[in-house]
Amino acid sequence: MSNFDSIKDLVEIADQENVKLSDIILRLQAKELGISEEQLLERMRITYHEMVLSLENAVKNDKKSLSGLTGGDANKLFEAIKTKRSVLPEFISKIIARALATGELNACMGKIVAMPTAGACGIVPAVLLTVKEENSIDEDVALQGLITAGGIGLVIANKASISGAKGGCQAECGSAASMAAAAMTKMLGGTNEMVANAAALAMKNQLGLVCDPVAGLVEVPCIKRNVGGAMIAIAAAEMSLAGIKSVIPVDEVIWAMKNVGDQMSVNLKESAKGGLAATKTGKEITENFIKSY
């Protein structure tokens, strides 16, 4: 039995000891890995800096993907923000552009941090780093946010899945959205219970999302779905920080995600046989792609 089987249990331990959820995750994971808390924190700091670097590279990137299908969309939005043509508040437009940019960097063989997967790698960095920047948050607090996200993701992986082939996109972008919502809530001073609620609210809004990659590539619709995940994450954190609760507790939401994933047809789980992959255009792209071999 793992310590990471229930978010409620982790919150209870943290509340009993009057510490942050991230403190408990740090302590239990350091023990699991057989290293000190300081060592874990330093390793996480390295990962954090890789994430920062990856986002910087993503913003500068102007390459097309290997297949030629995607690339350049994030730049369109960055340009709109720069020339004041974007219509949303800059905080939100930036998160959208950054989520796209990291997804695009991944698709052209850039260096990314999978969180929890490569396909969903844009969600946590876009939310976490933009929230940090907009609110002048210390790196140490951002690290606590990242550790909180990791702990939430670990419970989801243990009790449901983080693989599109097993649970559909809800398991990849859905898990990333929960993780990002939890990180943001933590970084903005939310209680442990608020962190758990934010994770629940985010996942609820992604339930049932299918994994239907055109031609089996991590491009269409994966890159743009990172945007959806990031938007749901900030909405969930906003709600939770205002005191809104998920009626269904977080562990039960995770159970529901597994339950939905188990019932989902294999055609809708990364096999490129259903959803957008099975559309007329999706099939044409696939045929042209296979012909190029």
Added chain:
Amino acid sequence: MNIFDIIGPIMIGPSSSHTAGVVRIAKITSKLLGETIVKAKVYFSGSFTTTYKGHGSDKAVMGGLLGYNADDIRIRDSKNEFIKRKTDISFDTEDLSEYHPNTVKIEVTGESGKRISVIGCSVGGGSILIRRINQYEVQFDATYNTLIIPHNDISGLIAFVARVIAEHQINIANMKVFRSERGGKAIMIIETDQLIGKEIINQLQSNSNIFEITYLEPIE
């Protein structure tokens, strides 16, 4: 699974199974050969056959054969490096679905003429399983310090290896022996938590019934 499997791995995109896992299988192949590669033949199976170019699995193989880790940005230019070194490489497909949906076979020839053939499976999230080395059906995931010891299938040899390792206070986590035929050649896979020093390898290598040993540190 731990927190760094969730916040990580740090890798070259776009796919942990089709890119990062493939780099690792190829890197192990190159280590098993242990010399400069002059020729490589790669056979993709399962979902690789239709998506390997789009996932950069071909560049991932070349990067791994050059000894790069899964987070090495040079993977993107590995093809040019192969051209520069005039290393002959070809890509083909073969049905290896009896192993796993994502399987690759890599055959390499070194400058001395030595040949190694490896079948590896990319089992998800960048994790791998090596399933065949030359004629031997094996099974290891390269997450431990791993000793790969080809040897003659004779009595007392396993005891000899265990004794040498024990003398150095190294604890064996897992030990598996695979043989192609009785009394013929066999291969021993030993996994340990601790690093294995040169001294131990030299001592094992001095036994005339042991062929060339390969030592792998846990994959990155």
